[in-house]
Amino acid sequence: MERVFGTKGNKSKNKTTTAKKPLCDAEKRFGKKQKKSKNKKGKKDASVDTTENPIAKLNEMFKNLAGGKSNPAPSEPSKPAAAAKVKNATICDDEPATSKLPPPPPCIVMPPDVKPAPPPPAPVVKPTAPPVLVVSPAPVTTDPLTSYSPATLNSTLSFTEKWMGEETAKIWLEKVGFMKTKQEFEQIQNVVVPVDACKKWKANRPLNQPPQDYFPVLDANLVVFENTYVNMSAIDVALPKSKIFMCQIPLKGSEEAFWKTAFDRQISYMEIITDQEAIEFFPIGNGEHVYHGTMFVNNRRVEAVSEEMTRFAIEVLPEGCSNSIICTITIVKNWSPDSVHAKQAVVIKEIIEMTTFLTKAKDENALVMSKHGAGRAGYFVALAVVVHKLDKATEPPIQEIVKSLRGQRPRAVESLTQYVSLYTTLFYYIKRKVGRSDGDKKAAIECDEPTCKKTVQLTTTFTNALIAEVNAAAGRSTLTVTIK
Incomplete structure (x- = not known):
């Protein structure tokens, strides 16, 4: 129904x-x-599509x-x-x-003068988060030869803005003189090193570079690892990282002790100053490796920076250890003992390179090495401190800097030539910084600034006076040099 x-x-x-x-x-x-209602033809209803x-x-x-x-x-x-x-x-x-199906929804009747309420907002459905895929980050592999690659002289010494240390340099230039510089070095030479403070150095005489009795090492700051003797000293310096290491070139048979100590102190930057000294404590051929006892030393890369410099990336790994260190080693060649390098620009670039490394370094350390780890190595470290202070607009007290080094590594900056060259190299640096404000290389050579002229005048005076002193000590006639 x-x-x-x-x-x-x-x-x-x-x-x-x-x-x-x-x-x-x-x-x-x-x-x-x-x-x-029917359609005109009378066949179909006029119904609306109900899809x-x-x-x-x-x-x-x-x-x-x-x-x-x-x-x-x-x-x-x-x-x-x-x-x-x-x-x-x-x-x-x-x-x-009456059916088992659910009833139709109830009707809502509103008075004519009441506006219907807006429909409730649709519930916000949060999208289901996709499954998180945890991936370990790839290890950061930085090429040790490009991390602190040597900048060209133009890039390190030319700036478009005024150099921060220019005004300080002008004041300092008015205070220097050769006779005063000579007296400063004589005062340093009068400091006596107590032999009783160098007992470990004396007890390990065969492990020191010859002449074994001429370059003492203090026990107070001698670097010791596993009770083995290494001719290496920890030096406090006024650089971005307050500690640096100075060391002699390791003798044959002491390579394992050296690399163990270097690995323990996380030394990942080395400057080696040589003349004709043989370097045998690491392989110098690209791809070569050697075992010094329990220490694996592998040459990862060789780069000929210039005729005077070669750079290496040396991997160091102790036996039973899974994490190696990569040590960037730069060999500065053609640097005679008791003297300085013939090209000031080469030395300036390298000290800026080392200072840059020390600025970025966290746990890593730097080491400067020469045959005895004294004269040339001390000159290199002292010049780095002098330039760094002047860049910070502080007058560099060169005598106090060298005294501090001598008190930690005897015979650092061992000759008058090296001490005077701290001044003449700084004259060169000031001239390049002041004269290169426009970025023109020729402007640095033909600088008409009063400061540039002052540096040229002082360089000529210091050089001629030094030649006279050296010749007088050797009984030779003097030679006058003109600096342009």
Whole structure:
């Protein structure tokens, strides 16, 4: 049996005929008109496509309800029943459904003068986080030869901005003189080294470079590892890193002790100053390796920087250890004992390179080496301190700097030539810094600045006076040199 809806005034009847399709809400209200409305051809109804129409969903729901059994109910008038019942905003319940399917959603009736509330916002669905893939970062592999690659002279000494130390340099230049410089060195030479303070050096005489009795090493700052003797001293300096190491070139048979100590102190930067001395404590051929006892020493790379310099990347690994260190070693050649290098620019570039390393270094350390680890090595370290102070706009007290080195490594800066060259090389550095403000190489040579002229004048005076002193000591005639 089925409920039948008629027009206004009709009453419901029980029929035994086949069940008819239930009417939707629109058909309830406008059924009479829809029965009369036909298309012009009279063949098809003018129905709307219900593929996306929401009303089609209601029709489908009522079809399902029609499949169940229910008692007939009287028909209601065609006018909207909800308008007669509403007094306030209420929610009306439909008749209970006879089907097992869930009833249609309740209708909400609002008074005509009340605006319907906006629909609740859709719940924000947080996207499911993708699974996290944990990947270990790749180890940072820095080429030790490019990390602190030597800058060219142009890049290290030319700046477009005014040099910070220029005003300090002008004041300092007015205070220097050769006779005063000579007296400073004589005072340094009068300092006596107590032999009792060098007992370990004396006890290990065969492990020292010849002449074994001429270059003492103090026990106070001698670097010791596993009770083995290495001719190496820890030096306190006024550089970006307050400690640096000075060492003699290791003798044959003491290589293992040297590399153990270097590995323990994390020495990853070395400057080796040589003339014709043989270097045998590490392989100098690219790709070559050697075992010094339990120490594996491998040459990873060789770079010919210039005729005077060769740079190596040396891997050092103790037996039973998985983490090696890469030591950047630069050999500065053609540097005679008791003297200085013929090219000031070469030395200036290398001390700037070492200072850059010390500025960036955290746990790593630097070492300066010569045959005895005294004269030339001391000159190199002293010049680095002098230049660093002047770059920081501080007048460099050269005598005090050398005294400090001598108090930690006896015979550092061992000759008058080396001591005077600390001044003349600084004159050269000041001239290049002041004269290169425009970045022009020719401007540094033909600088008309009063400061540049002052440096040229002082260089000529110091050089001629030094030649006279050296020749007088050797009983030779003097030679005058003109500096341009």
